[in-house]
Ligand SMILES: Nc1ncnc2c1ncn2[C@@H]1O[C@H](COP(=O)(O)OP(=O)(O)OP(=O)(O)O)[C@@H](O)[C@H]1O
């Protein structure tokens with residue numbers, strides 16, 4: 001069973017304007033409210049792929065109710081801890097370009113935090129825990145580390161999609177998968193990456209430090225999968241990009257959902273790329289039919 005954890009869910013308020021004029025009244029051309037937060041996105045795409053999963057984390061207030069309701073209507077199983085503060089609203093402004101303004105996140109009490117830890121102590125060997133996204137400041141920066149220890153004690157695997165120190169710290173506990181994009185990989189090691197050799201060199205460092213699989217996404221320029229023995233490159237399908245929000249989460253869902261169902265790492269890689277691109281080509285997250293249509297367009301080659 002796969003469990004996703006979103007410590008800091010959001011309503012993603014997607015607002016489209018013809019042209020953004022700072023300091024003036026702008027009228028919306030279109031707007032859309034969607035449940036957001038990286039783990040929730042992973043759960044929504046896992047559900048599309050038929051991979052059994054439960055979305056967990058913290059939800060509170062009217063914003064939390066919106067998310068609960070949306071997930072239930074779209075048959076995404078969930079088991080969130082209810083909190084007294086409001087779940088945040090993240091603004092995604094489309095004005096030719098994409099500008100995002102993400103909230104800090106709600107206050108979470110010690111008791112609420114402990115309630116999530118207690119739920120996760122029910123994990124079992126063979127389960128996969130997906131930890132994705134930012135940590136609300138009230139939880140403290142070591143909260144992921146606490147959840148990873150709970151996961152390890154249960155003998156379950158984990159995937160972590162975060163950045164910086166929290167990601168580096170998590171490597172020693174041997175995550176099943178990490179997926180930085182090429183910019184995040186460079187930032188992580190405080191370097192600039194200009195060549196294919198450097199991408200592989202720094203991707204391999206994540207493996208050497210403990211990750212079991214490393215995916216490096218490069219938006220429209222393809223993706224790399226680095227395993228102990230091999231490096232594989234995938235192209236991305238051609239299409240019109242409508243939305244990049246959640247493309248990386250969809251890629252993780254495609255990879256982990258397929259890996260959990262088949263154990264086949266290359267099939268997982270191909271579905272991961274197809275899922276990321278299917279979301280990039282949609283207004284919302286990808287649905288099953290869109291993902292399936294793109295799978296044959298993803299070619300994977302060994303990278304020498
Ligand atoms: N321009 C594009 N054309 C086709 N596919 C794309 C494009 N941009 C993103 N994707 C798909 O989405 C996947 C993840 O994209 P990206 O490298 O932007 O990840 P990310 O930075 O984690 O994404 P996010 O915007 O969700 O933070 C890519 O590997 C690819 O499959």
Ligand SMILES: O=P(O)(O)OC[C@@]1(O)O[C@H](CO)[C@@H](O)[C@@H]1O
Nearest residue numbers: 036037038090102133134245246
């Ligand atoms: O603020 P965080 O937790 O880093 O990212 C949150 C977020 O930007 O990530 C998702 C896309 O990946 C969105 O649904 C959501 O708004």
